Structures are given as structure tokens and as C-alpha cells.
Amino acid sequence: MTLIKTIIFDLGGVLIDWNPEYVFLKAFHGDKEKTKWFLDTICISDWNENQDAGYPLEQATNDLVAKFPEYENYIRLFYGNWENMLGGEISGTVTILKQLLAIKKYKIVALTNWSSETFPIAQKRFEFLNWFEGIVVSGDEKTRKPFKAIYDITLERFNIYPETSLFIDDNLRNIEAAKSLGIHGIHFKDPETLINQLKTFNIAL
Helix, strand or coil: CCCEEEEEEEEECEEECCHHHHHHHHHHCCCCCHHHHHHHHCHHHHHHHHHCCCCHHHHHHHHHHHCCCCHHHHHHHHHCCCHHHHEEECCCHHHHHHHHHHHHHCCCEEECCCCCHEEEEEHHHCCCHHHCCCCCECCCCCCCCHHHHHHHHHHHHCCHHHHHHEECCHHHHHHHHCCCCCCEEEEEHHHHHHHHHHCCCCCCC
């Protein structure tokens, strides 16, 4: 049976509810179809992930405005109104985190794709971000999941052995990358499912 000594949490989508739709549904007056089109066509996830890897928000915004000048006002909303994309904590997972910390047998850290410019906003809002032994923020490292470098940084910084570590992320791509490096993974769906998934690694809450 696998002996887990370290648990690595993703943040957005696992512990923190973050969704650009919170801003753009309002901007497009509740039009879900237009919101989806805008986020699939203009402010796409690949563009945002570039900022997660350290590209400056202002430069990224100006680049996109130059490409789609007719959508300038909406493009500038993405980072201009970014704080309103934070929907709150995912309370069920925060409870699981608290329970794991109470057991006092695991090293618990976080690995997140997040711009170094916006992460301080989350730090001020969410007290539980202070509970981790440490957090690797992609924007600070100038690389991001699923690239090998950020996993290597995490393992080395916190003296983690991949074979005794478990990574929890809502993005399957990131889990597969972790597994390729020998890190065990759980593809997060919801807190209730996570409790059962942890049991498969002999982690009972």
C-alpha cells in the first residue's frame, strides 16, 4: 500500500472558486452564449495561463487589445475587474484541508497556476492560504503546470519524494504531468468525492 507523506493541493477549482463568468455574465447582461463565445474566442484560457507563467498583465492586455480592438472595453475588464472572478472558498475542501492538518502526519503544501500580480489579492481574502507549509506560485517561478520545471521546483523546495507524495488538482492535464514524474494524483471533482479518493491512499478523515 502506498505510504503518503506529502499532500500537494492545487488552489483554483479545488479550494478557491474562481470563474471569469462571474464578471462577463454581468458585462454581457446575463447572456451565457455571448459570455462563452468571448471566453472561448477572445480572453481564452491559454492567454490567461501565459500570465500565470509570469507575463505582465498590462502587457498581455495591451497585446490582446491590439489584436481585437473592437473588444477593448471587455478585454480590459478581465484583469481590471479580476477580483470579482473570485467566488469564495470551496468550503468542503477547506474542511478537508483542516482535517488533514489536524492529523499532523502529512507535509501539506500548495502548487498553483496563478499570476504573481493577482495572487496577493487571494492571500488577503483567504485565511486558509496561511495554513500551508508553503505555496509555489507559478507567476513567481516564471513557469506553470503542466511543465516539468514547476513540479521539480516544488519537490526540491519542500524536500518531497515523488513516490510518497499525492497531488490534488481539478485539471486532469496537470495530474497526468505529475504522474509522469512519479507523483501520485487525484483528479478533483468535488469535496465529497475527494474524501473517498483519499481513502484509496489509506488517508481516512
